[in-house]
Ligand SMILES: Cc1ncc(COP(=O)(O)O)c(C=O)c1O
């Protein structure tokens with residue numbers, strides 16, 4: 001039973017929230033026997049738990065804390081006046097549409113524009129009829145999982161994986177098998193080995209869930225060679241791939257890479273989002289899927305929400321029609337690049353030996369590995385005392401591993417705050433090292449070490465509802 | 477397998493849509509073997525089907541057709557300029573909040589205001605911490621079902637029931653047992669009998685789903701005496717009640733009735749919506765639940781959508797703060813009352829003997845029973861030829877009954893259109909009677925007849941995934 005109060009401003013699984021209002025304090029029954037309905041809940045609720053990230057919020061929202069925890073985009077970099085009057089006009093001028101129910105599949109005009117956006121990543125054969133608009137790409141992921149996954153089915157997912165995806169898989173009572181990654185992304189050999197072993201075990205593998213670009217939380221990107229290798233494996237093993245790509249257009253150094261979906265329109269279901277390129281508060285995402293799947297997704301979304309909000313869909317479509325959205329994405333990328341630089345430079349300058357981290361060339365996140373023997377989860381209260389917050393790595397694994405990792409987000413704080421945050425964090429790590437007297441155990445590994453460890457360790461483990469509470473212990 | 481193309485403008489399960497854009501035509505594979513993924517879908521998808529209502533859309537959106545089919549509110553009766561500038565200001569002035577991620581539970585200020593709204597129906601002990609904001613009350617219903625229902629569990633629901641609820645229950649692989657209604661709403665004796673029988677059968681009854689006010693589709697309201705009787709039965713049988721109440725404030729004749737939730741805060745989970753009192757295009761609904769349930773609902777909604785859209789929540793909160801929303805609801809009620817009158821008056825004047833219907837004193841719907849021997853589903857193509865549309869009753873039952881019924885919505889067309897629509901419909905019914913030469917089989921029953929029939933007939937039937945396709949045959 002989750003015991004963390006959430007009446008306090010609570011944020012979405014994956015996200016930092018910036019809340020200014022208070023909420024009623026309250027007490028959640030701490031023991032199932034105090035809940036008269038305790039014996040009536042569905043089986044799928046048993047593993048549901050408050051995310052590591054949500055547990056941090058009351059702390060992180062204190063202004064004196066530098067938060068490297070949340071994944072909030074820098075929305076104030078948008079032309080707010082222009083967007084405001086654009087949306088106001090939509091309501092005054094088109095209220096009969098923007099305030100009314102719409103189609104379950106989503107506004108046809110928006111779906112056309114979404115095809116234009118995907119073309120930037122090499123997807124040129126998509127038609128608006130294959131697109132379903134969703135309430136953020138989170139809902140897209142939930143719908144796809146609902147349509148494909150029965151309890152006990154196996155989902156392959158990178159180690160680590162987006163925490164919000166793990167929540168969806170958990171609630172579908174799926175078993176997650178992690179696939180090792182390194183600095184070049186998902187390791188194709190580990191994927192193939194997993195598929196062979198699953199077949200041997202008689203596991204029903206429903207799909208591979210992957211974030212190929214600027215991975216959350218790992219910060220790495222799947223290389224071109226690996227993309228080809230992964231597609232070849234998918235072909236060989238008749239594997240369905242869910243390509244989750246909210247960050248693909250936010251690269252710092254080169255043009256967007258060619259999506260997996262651009263290589264195979266039948267075998268890849270693509271999830272996109274306007275949360276990072278425009279605004280997450282509108283909750284507009286989408287899924288691109290073969291027509292037969294699309295049909296099922298529409299039925300599933302109608303049962304779930306009837307239709308996505310009309311106003312927010314019209315707002316995005318109008319934004320894409322009338323505002324310089326490509327330039328805005330460039331501007332966002334510049335801003336995040338500056339913050340990434342501030343983060344990496346201070347890590348280079350200040351982190352004690354034995355600490356390693358990834359070097360993202362896009363997106364929001366750095367994935368940091370602590371010196372041998374340190375535990376990011378256990379260190380967290382001391383970090384908060386030192387007025388810096390991060391997300392412990394453990395939440396990004398379905399199997400309780402990842403204690404030596406943390407995710408640092410550089411997307412939201414200003415560069416100076418980032419530098420100050422990293423300075424504080426470095427001091428905490430040093431103090432921790434002193435405490436543990438583990439100066440001898442310096443680890444010079446890179447992220448590649450995760451891959452090796454994971455492919456050795458995780459390869460035997462499939463994590464399902466039965467043991468997915470493993471990482472719930474010791475919440476601060 | 478649903479074979480109805482939905483690339484054409486498609487609407488939410490329950491709703492009419494008013495779409496002006498075209499969409500790509502396409503062909504859905506008509507046979508599972510043509511879908512390479514056919515053997516991979518989750519079990520819950522097998523019973524998913526295009527709703528009766530959605531199947532009507534391409535027809536209904538033709539301007540020459542009078543549609544008594546959709547349930548779209550009359551949003552153009554809103555002060556669109558004021559609402560537009562209010563929303564524009566929210567974005568320009570508070571973009572950092574309205575365009576950003578928010579709390580999974582929903583904006584605390586909006587939750588406070590929702591408590592004020594519920595107080596109008598006698599719910600005075602609700603606290604904002606017990607409210608979860610949802611993407612329409614449809615999502616609220618889906619979340620509650622996710623939290624409570626395992627495949628095979630039984631849900632009690634009125635006969636007939638809101639088609640969108642049946643879709644949710646179907647996708648949860650629940651079995652629906654219908655409870656008879658009459659002009660006074662749900663029949664308490666039928667409820668108690670069902671509970672006794674379910675207990676005898678060892679069925680796990682998870683909850684009663686009921687729409688006590690201005691029922692969709694039946695148009696009837698649960699009387700005060702019956703409310704007390706239902707609560708007493710719930711107490712006796714330890715029954716959880718889901719009270720779905722989107723229309724409660726839209727009464728024509730008297731003050732809102734006291735909600736079931738106002739009588740028991742632990743045993744009733746209340747679902748509310750701004751779709752009918754303000755705007756459905758914003759998709760803002762809510763659920764009010766005891767804290768332990770609330771906690772699970774928040775986890776479930778985080779897995780589903782992360783958080784509801786911030787912009788639409790701020791829009792509703794600001795609307796409640798700054799606009800004369802109570803007066804607007806009065807205005808809506810006046811408008812719907814006029815349309816109800818137009819509908820009932822023309823039915824009285826024009827329908828052939830043997831046709832009966834309910835007389836709603838609020839909400840959107842009239843439930844009409846055809847003369848003996850006629851079938852609303854089979855009559856539909858002829859009605860469409862005569863340029864009038866309705867929803868066949870069959871979609872509102874999980875067990876394939878209801879062929880003699882239809883739902884007429886008077887909420888959207890102007891009074892004159894309604895009169896013209898009913899005139900056309902009366903002619904179709906007359907022609908049908910001629911055709912069938914069944915003048916002898918005049919049925920003088922009122923809606924009460926449904927109740928009797930249902931309590932005799934449906935009482936033995938629990939409808940589950942196995943036979944819920946029963947009413948799918950013969951789609952026009
Ligand atoms: C990898 C990934 N997928 C999906 C999401 C969900 O984004 P949204 O629902 O806002 O589109 C996020 C958000 O952080 C993410 O990082």
Ligand SMILES: Cc1ncc(COP(=O)(O)O)c(C=O)c1O
Pocket residue numbers: 305306490547611612613614615638640687692720721722748749750751756760761
């Ligand atoms: C009885 C009932 N419940 C729920 C809904 C869903 O409404 P919304 O999701 O727009 O709040 C409707 C819509 O018509 C309804 O009639």
